[in-house]
Amino acid sequence: MKHLLAILLLLLLLFILLAARSGTDSVWLIDIKGAIGPATADHMIRGLDKAQQADASLVILQIDTPGGLDASMRQIVKAILATDIPVVGYVAPNGARAASAGTYILYACPIAAMAPATNLGAATPVQMGTPTLPTFPTDKQEDNKTEADNEPGLPLTDAFQRKVVNDATAYIESLAQLHGRNQAWGVQAVREGASLSAQEALDLQVINLLADDLDDLLQQLNGQTLLVNGNKIMVETEHAKIYQHPIDWRSDFLSVITDPNIAYILMLIGIYGLIFEFSNPGFAVPGILGAICIMLALYAFQLLPISYAGLGLIIFGMGLMVAEAFAPSFGILGIGGLMAFVIGSVILMDTELPGYQIALPVIIAFTSFSGLLLIAALGLALKARRQTVVTGLAHLKGMPAVVSKMLDKQAMVHLQGEQWQVRCDQPLSVNDKVTVLETDGVILTVKKTTGA
Template structure:
């Protein structure tokens, strides 16, 4: 007789756990998308910020912070309105890295009409998932240049760069820039051949031609038009394709805060240069006149601000050394009689050091104005020349204080005394000692000084000066 096997029943707790798990799976399958892990930027705002002027430490800090803020707000899109003549290579690469690593789609828009994305701006445009331009704008001229070379006026293309620089260092810079820009072009599926021309030949393009040559993705009149044209567009971000849903998305415009504005002011090479000189001259005045307080306080603040700015800027330390040497020589001229040799040498070292101070590669718009250098060199020469004249005249003046000033002076006895007593001289009362008797009101001549006691000789009444 076969054995009857009773059906096994799972414990109640096990049944409840399985039922709850099944219900949870069904619930999560039909939950609204907002409670499920959604695509980054699917429900956030559109974040916009502007970069105007040279790409420097302030622009880098502002762009990096804004991109991080957009990521934190789960933005649907970041729009960078760009108008720049170029800038520092290090600042540009930091912005490019942040754009490439951003999970939020970035659209770089060269606008308004008349704007440009030259030099470093071209790299930022190529690195963005979406590259757009307004009518009447241009991009290109991405050849690395040295500080101090004249940049093109707004709206005009810079002069063509030589196709094959003879300087090996320049050739190395150009090859590196070509590889970098071609890599960005291939990453975004844009015209890599023209990217190479932009570096080797300093080629530039207006907006319409850039669209025809597939250097950019679209042309728009303004930011609202750009957002309208990007609705439903598919872009690749961090290796995955996203469809932009911008309908009804609010546009949040980010503005630089006080820190960014202060950084933009002090990292202007001309401002940093002036702050450096004010700081040095303030400390010189404080050390030469201890206790003045104001020159030392102002000088220390300006010097620290200048050093912070030059830490962020590409500084040639040989130029900084020559500048400091020039100031030291001009100061020495005021104390060491060299018939102007130290002063002239100091002005020459000061001017040469100032010209070399920011002589680095790849940063148009970050050179110190030669006119400012000439003016400050002339002012420094006049300042130390006048100071030297005052010092020479002061040395030639007779001594009016101390032992030398009292020797030979005439005073009046305030009392009768035979050894020691008191006299009035130069409006002051002194203890006096005399080898001969002195009567009250008699004039005495000071012969020497023993501590705080004057050694005097009475003047006979017949010889007293009138």
């Protein structure tokens, strides 16, 4: 028994040693695929933190992106610059690209590599907000132009756009200086939207390596010394094992709810749920689901570049449509609400990036749904106005009755299960038939229709 325990302890110790060795010799692979947004940044940053905790020797960011949000890109760049582990940016597989925000991420990595048939560039920042019309500069503006304003590149229509481009230019220059890359081409990629193939990027010293695949990349990296946060680190990848950081449920969930269309739908479902709950208290389920949907939508919106004017117009438009349903104005409030709703939906996302726009069919679908609800509410209101009143005393007008008894010379009729005093210009007796003309409290004014 003692020998068995000793063997088990020895095996456990060996397992721990192997695990520790595999951690220090492991290479972590983190994918950056698709449009760069909050979910991509969260996945990459948490992966980098876990790689440090596992004492990984190297992290490879495999990039294939058309670009994305500036805020998310800067979060990724900050995480790369703050880590003590060598990070390699690798544009792969064949046919991939590191466009727009991907170019900045590649410049931020100590080592940049690309696979054949890939490209990078087109790093001009997309204008935020609604586009403006081009304006012709006045003589005074021409005199106040700076040397930076006269640099070649895409036409900049206003001061705000110039500031955005100048900021992006300085940013990519600082990243290029940090790792000894081609600054001039980085500026060209920002100002002129220039792009390069993998071979051209290697020739112009925009990247460091051209690798066919991961094995080729690891072979070329082996033995290289990298400067990471002031420390020289020799990369040893000869016996390294590749560990691919998986996309977990949190990243998947964040990716779903930060999709502008999903966040938009969640917000509207939440608002409609609360409206239904407030108009029909006691159901509970619509109110609870509505509150959950609104909280998720608000969480997504604080991560996305939204226009608060657009959000305000959507809420204001829905408020007008609800007001139309509860206090009908026969179309004025409803039509105004629909217009505000559509305009707010169109301008809700404060960016021109295609991947972060609300799809037009989604807007049309919810606008049509809201319009149908509005029409239904107006139809019910008109129908209610045309119907005969069925509550209160007014509905008794025109109803026939029969004198049931005389009480101290006061004629009484039995109507709808109750005894009523009646007033008539003609003398009445028991069993006389009458018709109700008016109501005055508990007394009915009637006219005699036939005799006894």
